[in-house]
Amino acid sequence: MAEVEILQAGLFSSVQDRGRFGFREFGVPAGGAMDRQAAGMANLLLGNHPDAAVLEITLQGPKMRFFAPAQIAITGAGLSPKLNEKPLDNYKLYKVAAGQVLSFGKRNTGYRAYLAIKGGFQTEQVMGSRSWSPGITEFSRLEKGMKLAFLEGDLSSVSSFSAVKADDYLTSGVIETFPGPEFQLLKASEKDALQKWHFSAARESNRMGIQFQEKIENTLEPIITGPVLPGTVQLTPSGTLIALMRDGQTTGGYPRVLQLSEAGINTLAQRLPGEKFRIEFLEYK
Template sequence: MSEVEVLKPGLYTSIQDLGRMQSAVYGVPRSGVMDSLAARKANLLLNNPPDAAVLEITMTGPQLHFHADAQIAVCGATFELKLNDRPLEGSKVYSCVTGDVLTFGGLKRGFRAYLAINGGFRSPEILHSRSQYPGITPKSRIEKGDRLPFTAATTEKNSGARVQFPETGIYKNNIEAFPGPEWDLLDVSVREQLADGSFTLLPTSNRMAIGFKEAVANNLKGITTGPVIPGTVQLTPGGNLIALMRDCQVTGGYPRVLQLSELGICTLAQKRPGEGIQFSLAIA
């Protein structure tokens, strides 16, 4: 097994795949990539399975030393990328050779990027997933000195390969959503605020949940604890909105007023703290 050595880990870089789809019954969060569209695109460029493990890179990126030949692709947020001293572009396949160093520089657009490697990163599977999560995997993110296993490239892929579709999750401010189970219990004025208002991401937002600065009126009682999934938007007794993300719990007792679509989750995942969004409601 070949390895990539972590020279610098970045702010929050973790190994993620599409998550633990069958573990909610044990109370285990799904985890997985925050922006599944970008991660799938990076894997598609390399002809990897859609659920191959990638590196999720948040806000500031890592510096990586290749100890074997590899093929890579980076999709999602736009970083300044260099392979040794050579500038790279996102959404394109590149070949690396033993000794190469890949450096993520300044973040230009978006918030999370995804580095795919031929065959995917081969960290141990736990509960049918390689996704890092505290308490489930030994580490919740990569650290300096880690050596990330992968299968060395044996044949060179088409380095000109591209996948043409819009970077929908990076530039839009409209977050696609649907009414949640408790939507009909809300006052009309609150529904209008959710449908028409703007909401600002809080700096405390993370992989578990994204909170918003603006409060809305809440005349609802708490609900009997029920299931929640990534994309569930809860309304707290104090009127705060919380959009649950990939590392969220599996049950909750706050009213579930909205449910983000998969596209909505990916779009929100690419927003930085302090940026504003609007919910784009699909109501039958």
């Protein structure tokens, strides 16, 4: 087993796969990559299993040294990655030699990037997943000096395959959603606000939930506690909208006025706090 050493932790990076499933009845969130499209594309480029663990990097990337040869791919946000100070492109495969250092710099687009390695990062599995989550796994974010294990392989015949970047959503101002279970209980003016206003993510947002800065009128009463999912948008008594994300709770007592599509979750996960977006309603089929 080979390792990569974290020289600088960056802002907030964590190991994630597609999440842990089958434990929601016990209050355990699914977790997993905030932007599943970008994480999935990174694994696809490398020919990894779709559930291989990747490194989710938020806004400011880490700096790391590889102790063995590896093959990597970076997708999602443009965070100016460099290998031994040589610029790398997203959505392209690269060989890494033992001793080389991967770093990140200026943010250009998006909010979260994904670093995949051939075979996936080999961190501990908890409840069938390698995804880090507070209160569930030993670690919840990268720390300086930490070492991540990966499978050392023969890279003599590694290709330099790249993919057409399907990343327009990184700069999209449109979040796709469906009406939530309590949407029809809203007044006409409240529905109108959801469909016409421009919103932005608050700085208090995290992997549990993304809070909208703009408040709308709320005339609804709290509901009996019911199930919620990643992408459920709850309307609090103060008029604040909160979109539950991958580490969000499994039940809630606020009206569920919206349910983001999978594409909507991915897009919202890439919105920088303060960036404007609007809601676009889809129809259930």
